[in-house]
Amino acid sequence: MAKNKTAFKCAECTYQTVKWLGCCPECGQWNSFVELQEQEGLGSLKASGGQKSVVMTPLSSVAMHQKERLCSGIAEWDRVVGGGIMPGSFMIITGDPGIGKSTLLLQLSVQLAQRYTVFYFSTEESLAQVKDRAQRLDCLMGAQLLFSDQADLSTILETASQAKPDLVIIDSIQNCYVSQTQTAPGSIAQLRETGFHLMRLAKEQNITVMVSGHINKEGTIAGPKTLEHLVDVVLYLQGEDRWQSRVLRSVKNRFGTINELGFFQMGVNGLQEVPNINEQLLNEMSPVPGAALVSVLEGSRPLLLELQALTIESKLGIPQRVVSGLDHKQVVLIAAILEKHLKIRLSMQDVFFKISGGFSVKSSSTDLGVALALLSSYFQRPLPEKSLALGEISLTGQIKPINQISFFVKEAQKFGIKQLFVAYNQKVESTNVLIKSFHSVYELLALFTD
Template identity: 60%
Template sequence: MSKVYKICVLPAAFLNHVFSGEIKLKFMAKIKTSYRCTNCSYQSVKWIGCCPSCNEWNSFSESVDESSEIGVSKKSGNATNLKLFKLEDIKIDSQTRMVSGVKEWDNVLGGGVLPGSFIILTGDPGIGKSTLLLQIADKISQNKKVAYFSSEESLEQVKGRSVRLGITSTNLLFSDQSTLEDIIFTCEQLKPDLVILDSIQNCHISSQSHSYPGTVAQMREAAFFLMRFAKENNIAVLITGHITKDGQMAGPKVLEHMVDAVFYLQGEDRWQVRVLRSVKNRFGNINEVGFFEMHEKGLIEIGNINQYVLSEASYNPGSSLVCCIEGSRPLLLELQALCVDSKFGMPQRVVTGLDPKQVVLIAAILEKYLHIKFSTQDIFFKVSGGFKIKESSADLGIALALLSSYFRVTLPQKSVAVAEISLTGQIKPINQIGAVIKETERFGLESILLSKGQNVKTSCKNLGFQNVYELLGLFPEK
């Protein structure tokens, strides 16, 4: 028995539409599951205990991606012909930044919040991110409309915090919803000048019901939608984010690339000082810092941080004063060292506020050229006040603090040390010495310990050193 085949003939008009690109054939999206490292965004087809890229343990989370639609032609049915512009035809709209009046905040941001910008503030849990944003929102809402979405706290909790901070602005609107589609739709109707979302890890996208809030896929999509909303509507969006145990911003690395600015709020639990640091800023300087002090009524800005540090400084054996440049401002910081005979087979090295390798390196240089057995000493070193130093200009201050503790002799009072130390034991000049001199004279410091090769003009007494051998001249009795 012969088989009968049915032939379906498509109309010629339909085929013409298909091949001309006016009709796009769609296929059902396939759901693909992969695993992505939350620390460095390394992707794997299966779960891995230790990331081969950044060596982080237990950092992989499930990421679900849907494949995009497949078309039969190069031209998509939704595509439009783009209009290109010459530089001379592009008009720049001079936009006024939203100034809060909190100088430390405004200076770090480059003069205030720029309309249409996408900003993230991150920091340790309980460091004061929500408190700071609530205070900034209150200041800006005095003459602007601000929408505050708290996905981590209920409205009752937000009101309790607001009452404690003394916030009474009527232009500040609150919501505790966390669904991103509802947040964006509401803001498109409300047209606020500033949108604050606390936090992006708790933000939920309803269209991705297969993944939980805080996963790589959710955060990546949420950041993309918020960035597009900010640019298309010229509305500033300020979000908060969590950090990892290593102090880095949690989530996919692409999040840092999407936002216009990244700010860290740092500080120690036992200290009341909080440091607002600019890590990325497309509209201002990076490495700018602002200082706040935590009180019962919120964060109070510290306009004169150097006076604050000097009032707490102690002139005891093991203490030295250094001056480091953070962004555009010089900071006077106190270093404290404690050297004691080791009671263990392996001497301890406990360092806070500095790279431990920097302290170990300076101790090795002193042991090499001054024949001081730091290898048999337990070294405890810290930056007073919970601050952090990343500059090599503090090398001389580190060396003097170690020698002062070892010999049990105080350094000259009201003196500041600013110089680098090479591996050969040479004392090297530093950059931006003019700002250091100006700050030193401003606070009445009497002497500056620096390199002999540093050309300076100052009313302070200069104590120049060419190499580490000459440092022993500060300890004549030893």
């Protein structure tokens, strides 16, 4: 006689096992395993006969939906999402609690509602609270936006399927619930289910769906990684305390470049765009010993960043190397190259290194800037005002050219950069910027010694 198959499923994360367990090995939840019905068990996906087959379609004859992207007119947003929102896409915007997700979504939807039909489902806040925010942001008048505080997913889906708006916004997905699932809103099983149905709404009905989501302590979207796989676009709103700034970053985009950055400033009137971020970064720069300017490509935009080095005679047996914003190994390596080729005693010095604005970059094109910042601090001599370093350094101490230099030079010229430090074989299109080229790190000494 065939043995009756049983299986147990974690109600939190849907992990399955043949034996009951007290603690789920996947999500760590205690006492969450429930016995499955036989047809729900591990073998339920096996063909049981009677399945339908599909008619395959040649790609050339597939009917196309509306292609034009939905532009909000908020330039920083439109650029980050790849030149406007792709119709029928499923997007998630996430960030720390209180960072400004709801503010951004409200401002954005007010703009979009001027041209498109937008349904805004506020699952966390009451309509009165949303209205209060809209009044503060001064975006209540004339807004065509339609609101609801409904959080039941089936009602949201039904409303959207019947009225077919261009855009459905849900703030937030963690508070949305599927009434048939026996777990609390925000649990992994609920999020999977909600995500799956919203994805179907977007794809099958060509309705753009945008949801907000919380992140957990590790800085990733709270919930399964599958939510990130499911959506087309993942955006992170991050905070920089210094000028109450907010950085919007695309980490996944099926319809555009990733790592694109949008800059905003948070104020009483909500998020204001900062289109001239490089001007702001440059204004904070001063030609002092230890500072060097570099440029790195973030998405499609070159950012001008100040590297700050501090070298000081070490009082400890093992000198310290404290680096933030750059790869620790990169700074240690360049310090070693300088010591070897320039015969300076950096190994007897503590080295502290950071990047202005709290940015974090990983690019070998900053090598030359790192070397210049270290030498500038070591010799206590500032680099020439408005000079920019663009070059890699090999282990042999040679300065190497970098890719796509024209991008950086164009941006540098816009902000009045007067001098460029590059590799001797770097091709730079004729500019009115003074070019100073180097073969090896040895030649850098001339900048700091008379």
